[in-house]
Amino acid sequence: MVDEHANLRELNVQSQGVNLAKVRNFVVDVAKDCGFDENVIYDIKVAVGEAIANAMEHGSPLGEANHVKVVCRCDGDNLNIQITDEGVFKRAFPVAEEAVSYRGHGILLMLALMDKVTIDESAHGTTVSLTKNFRPDSQEATKTA
Amino acid sequence: MELTVRIEEKIPILDIAGEIDHFVAPKLQRQIDELIDAGNDRLVFDFSNVNYLDSGGIGVLFNAMQQLAPRQGRIGIVCGDPNVIRILELVGLFDKRTRVLLFGRKDKALKALEGKIEVG
Numbered sequence: 001m002v003d004e005h006a007n008l009r010e011l012n013v014q015s016q017g018v019n020l021a022k023v024r025n026f027v028v029d030v031a032k033d034c035g036f037d038e039n040v041i042y043d044i045k046v047a048v049g050e051a052i053a054n055a056m057e058h059g060s061p062l063g064e065a066n067h068v069k070v071v072c073r074c075d076g077d078n079l080n081i082q083i084t085d086e087g088v089f090k091r092a093f094p095v096a097e098e099a100v101s102y103r104g105h106g107i108l109l110m111l112a113l114m115d116k117v118t119i120d121e122s123a124h125g126t127t128v129s130l131t132k133n134f135r136p137d138s139q140e141a142t143k144t145a
Numbered sequence: 146m147e148l149t150v151r152i153e154e155k156i157p158i159l160d161i162a163g164e165i166d167h168f169v170a171p172k173l174q175r176q177i178d179e180l181i182d183a184g185n186d187r188l189v190f191d192f193s194n195v196n197y198l199d200s201g202g203i204g205v206l207f208n209a210m211q212q213l214a215p216r217q218g219r220i221g222i223v224c225g226d227p228n229v230i231r232i233l234e235l236v237g238l239f240d241k242r243t244r245v246l247l248f249g250r251k252d253k254a255l256k257a258l259e260g261k262i263e264v265g
Contacts, residue, residue, distance in 0.1 A: 017168030024166075024197070042228040049199040053167040105200040105236045112235055 007034075007074040012067055015060035015085075023052045023070055027081060034074040036134065043113040044079065044132055050106035051083040051128040059085025059126050078115070078134055084127040148176060154255050156187050162194035165202030173202070177209045186218035187258045191251055198229050203236050210243050220245040221254035 011026045013019040027048045031041045052068060060066035066086045073080045110117050116131040146169040147162040157180050165173065180188060188209060192198070210220060222238075222245060224230055230247065238245050248254040 020166050020168050021164060024164075039228065045197065046199050046232060049166060049197075053199070053201065057167070105203050108236065109200055109232070 009072045009074075011070045013070075014064055015056045015062075015066040015068055016064050017056065019068075020049060020052055020056070023068070024049050026070065027072065030072045030074065030081075031079060031132075034079050034134070036079065036132070040132065044081070044130075047110045047113045047117075047130050048081055048083070050110050051081075051130060054106060054128070055083050055085035055087075055126070059087030061087060076134065079132050081130045082127055083130070084125050086125045146172070148173060150176060150180070154259050156189055156255055156258055157185050158189045158191055158251070158255075160191045160194075164197035165195060165205075166197065166199050167201035170201035170205050174205045174208065177205065177212075181209070181212050186213055186216045187220070188213070188218075189221045189223065189251065189254045189258060192222060192224040192226070192229060193251070195224070195229055196226060198232060200236075203233070203238065206233075206238060206245070210238075210245055214244070218244070219258055221248055221258050222246070223248050223251045223254050225249055 009026075009030050011023060013023055024045050028041055028045050031044050036044065048070075052070070055068045056066075059068070068086075069082075069084045071082045071084075073082075110128075110130065114130045115133045116129070118129045120127045120129070146165055149160045151158055151160065159173075159176065159180075161173070177188065190206070206220070206222075212218075213220065220243075222233070224233070224247060233239065233247070237243070239247050246254070246257060248257070
């Protein structure tokens with residue numbers, strides 16, 4: 001029986017660009033503790049990096065006064081990371097209109113690198129949920145590829 | 146991210162160390178704009194010491210590619226990190242049409258970009 005609370009880790013940061021690396025490092029530590037292979041940890045790091053950059057740029061109407069919350073849940077099957085911003089405006093998650101800007105490949109990378117990506121918008125903010133399944137077999141395949 | 150630029154064989158080499166993310170990408174973009182505005186049509190990015198690159202950095206590379214396209218410019222990327230290479234391949238940076246080439250070593254990149262070898 002897995003104790004879910006023991007595998008729950010949370011980080012709150014101010015919406016400042018300098019905190020991008022702080023969040024990435026936090027998630028890398030979690031993924032390591034969770035037991036993922038090094039290549040998979042890199043994928044998770046990039047996917048989270050994209051989500052957190054989106055949250056800071058598009059989900060922080062007050063700029064650096066806003067916060068972004070990161071919640072990681074790890075069990076025997078997968079690692080789920082939820083990134084929640086404080087964007088209060090109804091807005092489309094940026095995909096097509098920014099195809100040639102810095103953000104154009106962010107969504108593509110999240111989808112390509114994670115097993116499941118969901119985006120929930122509410123009146124209080126947007127939550128991006130990223131899930132990576134823990135599959136020792138496929139990780140072995142990645143390693144030898 | 147640490148960024149230094151030097152010219153070898155008339156080709157600017159952008160030597161980058163550390164992580165290229167959305168936070169530092171504008172700094173890299175400004176440096177590239179400066180080099181392209183000065184008339185350079187070939188650029189080498191030395192990513193030998195880059196250990197992380199996300200869509201912030203990727204966007205900068207695609208922008209550079211688009212800026213250089215009208216003058217038949219070329220970009221060489223020197224990189225040995227399989228994770229960084231995997232991400233760049235995933236977004237199609239080394240597609241034939243992009244005129245962006247991947248090299249394992251800097252001298253190979255310079256040699257290829259120096260010559261008149263057509264890409265694609």
